[in-house]
Amino acid sequence: MSLAVVGSIAFDAVKTPFGERERMLGGSAVHFSLASSFFTDVHIVGPVGDDFGPDEYAILERRSIDTSGIETIEGGKTFFWRGHYEYDLNTAHTDDTQLNVFGEFQPKLHDDAKNADVLFLANIQPDLQRAVREQCDSAKFVALDSMNLWIDIAKDSLVETIKLVDAVFMNDAEIRQLTGQSNLVKAARELLELGPRLVIAKQGEYGAALFSKGGFFALPAYPLEDVIDPTGAGDSFAGGFLGYVAQHIAEGSELDEHSFRRAMTYGSTMASFNVENFGTERVRDLTGDEIGERFTGFKQITHFEEVAVSYR
Numbered sequence: 001m002s003l004a005v006v007g008s009i010a011f012d013a014v015k016t017p018f019g020e021r022e023r024m025l026g027g028s029a030v031h032f033s034l035a036s037s038f039f040t041d042v043h044i045v046g047p048v049g050d051d052f053g054p055d056e057y058a059i060l061e062r063r064s065i066d067t068s069g070i071e072t073i074e075g076g077k078t079f080f081w082r083g084h085y086e087y088d089l090n091t092a093h094t095d096d097t098q099l100n101v102f103g104e105f106q107p108k109l110h111d112d113a114k115n116a117d118v119l120f121l122a123n124i125q126p127d128l129q130r131a132v133r134e135q136c137d138s139a140k141f142v143a144l145d146s147m148n149l150w151i152d153i154a155k156d157s158l159v160e161t162i163k164l165v166d167a168v169f170m171n172d173a174e175i176r177q178l179t180g181q182s183n184l185v186k187a188a189r190e191l192l193e194l195g196p197r198l199v200i201a202k203q204g205e206y207g208a209a210l211f212s213k214g215g216f217f218a219l220p221a222y223p224l225e226d227v228i229d230p231t232g233a234g235d236s237f238a239g240g241f242l243g244y245v246a247q248h249i250a251e252g253s254e255l256d257e258h259s260f261r262r263a264m265t266y267g268s269t270m271a272s273f274n275v276e277n278f279g280t281e282r283v284r285d286l287t288g289d290e291i292g293e294r295f296t297g298f299k300q301i302t303h304f305e306e307v308a309v310s311y312r
């Protein structure tokens with residue numbers, strides 16, 4: 001039972017209306033790995049500079065994440081992202097992106113990562129995502145995330161990559177932008193026509209929607225009173241979803257509509273913890289009991305009974 005993720009490993013500087021951090025561990029692959037590590041063995045792959053030290057490794061290794069696929073570029077600097085949020089926490093404003101060691105990154109996966117059951121192509125240049133996909137022939141389930149930057153500058157490549165995956169995780173606005181369709185249902189169906197089995201539209205504080213060839217499912221975000229920093233919520237969502245999928249595959253169970261609905265709930269559960277503190281500060285110290293309780297909480301807030309009503 002294992003899962004591999006390739007994506008950014010970063011230092012983030014983030015300011016929200018509730019505080020700020022000048023330099024904290026971040027990156028799409030990091031948020032994803034921490035969330036998925038509660039469900040399965042995780043191999044993280046990506047480049048860092050020699051400013052990435054023992055404190056950062058310790059956060060990943062405490063969750064038993066395999067860090068042997070982290071490649072240190074001597075003399076290089078780790079990817080850096082600076083962003084801020086206004087009171088509308090759904091929109092991240094990017095103030096600075098320094099690709100640093102990511103500029104020259106050519107992914108080469110080690111055998112454990114290549115042989116993982118589940119592969120997540122986190123938000124990186126779509127040509128690189130394809131280069132990784134081609135190294136993982138035996139993966140049973142492959143998913144990708146992307147962002148408006150790649151739709152703007154590498155749309156054709158992104159479409160080619162989408163044809164090679166089982167699931168697409170994207171923000172609703174990005175799905176609309178990619179397809180040119182203002183209606184999300186039509187837009188998601190257009191992406192399904194390209195080949196993936198699932199399209200998951202992330203909608204920030206409004207939750208997430210799952211589109212499959214014959215079905216639809218949606219969950220609200222968990223009703224939290226204190227949301228501190230949404231950075232990494234999307235990747236934590238994908239981590240909970242795919243971590244559960246990896247565990248389900250390892251049990252020999254078939255992936256059907258019911259299992260994908262549970263995966264949506266684990267995704268929403270992990271995203272809800274992520275936003276409760278800055279960066280990785282909440283998820284890295286979570287317990288299994290807390291995850292289980294919130295999963296049950298989701299069932300309670302989304303369940304209703306059908307009774308006979310006469311319509312007139």
Ligand code: AMP
Nearest residue numbers: 008010026027028081231232233234235
């Ligand atoms: P999200 O889950 O969408 O909030 O992802 C947040 C993470 O994405 C942050 O920790 C950033 O380090 C990382 N990030 C921001 N911009 C980029 C980019 N252009 N490529 C890869 N990762 C990025």
